[in-house]
Amino acid sequence: MKTKILRNLASAIFTCYATVAFSAPPHWSHDEQPTWWAIEDTSQVVPLRYPYAECGVGKHQSPIDLAAATINNAKTLNKLQASYDIDTPIFFNSGHGVQVNTSLSYTGALKIGEESYPLIQFHFHEPSEHVVGNKRFPAELHFVHINEDGRIIVLATAIDVGDENAIFQTILDNTPHQEGVQNANSGIQINPTLLLPALDQENLDFYTFAGSLTTPPCSEGVQWYLLPKVITISAAQLEQLKGFYTNNARLPQALNGRAVLSTQ
């Protein structure tokens, strides 16, 4: 039950097409990102009238430019382990990106030290949101995890153009082209592990920092783990991704003194 509530919360946070009994959050688009904070919900009174205010007033917003950050690799960090397994997921066109929602019975999780964070969904941005070494990559993949306490952990990996990616093709081929539509009955099985870069998945190297959701409501308290290696998709696959959404990426946000911790 708890997991169900969290999954409902997750879909409400990550899409404005979620079925919400009272009133739906106001529509937004990536084109208007400089003024997300000012989008009004005219059915509400101040301050609820500005549901995306945190996008403007937050001090720990995501994404960030890692080249601008001080990176501290001297601290001992908890071990990061991707423990994903096979699922029969829901392929979802969220209205803002290509997304895969894990099934209700899915047991795959990200382990950080002794804590386990169930994988709820993963999705793609084009181009990348985080900037690494002054480079914006062609795309970026976000694995979103939420634990029973409601804590959100996002594992991110940059996507470069190179070899074709078979599992990515399966996702593209099964995601509906209509906004807000899901494909829940494909019966297709996928293993998200196959989307991770060539790293030791029992003990991943990473950069970690405090941040936020990169889409409205830009809620803070999200802990980010960015992998130092990329995955690849082919040029044709990148074009196919752009056929769904293009420029669905937020620009880097001010660090405001945040440090980045790293295992390397």
Ligand SMILES: [Zn+2]
């Ligand atoms: Zn994302």
